[in-house]
Amino acid sequence: MPPNTLISSKDLISYRKEMACHILLFALLALASSRVMASDPSQHQDFCVVDLKSAILVNGFVCKPPMHVTADDFFFSGLDMPGNTSNQLGSKVTQVNVNQIAGLNTLGISLARIDYAPYGLNPPHTHPRATEILTVLEGTLYVGFVTSNTNNGNLLFTKMLKKGDVFVFPEGLIHFQFNYGPTPAVAVAALSSQNPGVITIANAVFGSNPPISDAVLAKAFQVGKDTIKYLQAQFWVDNN
Numbered sequence: 001m002p003p004n005t006l007i008s009s010k011d012l013i014s015y016r017k018e019m020a021c022h023i024l025l026f027a028l029l030a031l032a033s034s035r036v037m038a039s040d041p042s043q044h045q046d047f048c049v050v051d052l053k054s055a056i057l058v059n060g061f062v063c064k065p066p067m068h069v070t071a072d073d074f075f076f077s078g079l080d081m082p083g084n085t086s087n088q089l090g091s092k093v094t095q096v097n098v099n100q101i102a103g104l105n106t107l108g109i110s111l112a113r114i115d116y117a118p119y120g121l122n123p124p125h126t127h128p129r130a131t132e133i134l135t136v137l138e139g140t141l142y143v144g145f146v147t148s149n150t151n152n153g154n155l156l157f158t159k160m161l162k163k164g165d166v167f168v169f170p171e172g173l174i175h176f177q178f179n180y181g182p183t184p185a186v187a188v189a190a191l192s193s194q195n196p197g198v199i200t201i202a203n204a205v206f207g208s209n210p211p212i213s214d215a216v217l218a219k220a221f222q223v224g225k226d227t228i229k230y231l232q233a234q235f236w237v238d239n240n
Helices: 009-037 201-206 214-221 225-232
Strands: 091-096 110-116 121-126 132-138 141-146 156-161 166-169 174-179 185-191
Touching (some): 156 166
Antiparallel strands (some): 132 166, 132 185, 141 156
């Protein structure tokens, strides 16, 4: 509205209503935009079952024709079977992601069963693409995660969990579970990705192929090269 223009009270009320509508519309658009940026994209079809025969590489997997899809593409059997925990860590992760259930492709969810021998450990690791929510089915677990670098340092959050307890590990943060009890423990984890990935910290740092330079690791961990060489010579167990 041009300056120094005389307007009636009726016109002023109309102008204010119009401006209020514009502000409300802007707020709704901003809210909708934030919701879009904070969530996975919507499905464009009912499902996208993995086509393992396709040679095309995409961010995920190519869909196979719907007429070739069967009920078995959405099925997995055997999660009731205990995992073999007879390893140095005393734990076993049985994954159920898109690699086990082709129908999980594009659905943004997966799960895992974790078995722990007495005093078994699921060692510090991260899931680069997923938040994890863990439910204890049997036994007692000491669990925790470490925050990213902050002004207050890397904060550690821990909790003792018993049967029926639930704990959340935020996406990408280092976390662990340890069976404090003298009896086996079992947990089930749900993850917010069809293929969350896992980076076991010790394996990645000291068991990479080819090895990270001992000069780099010695300076990073503020220890001698002999200590680094000793750690690199160990057999780093993969419990997945």
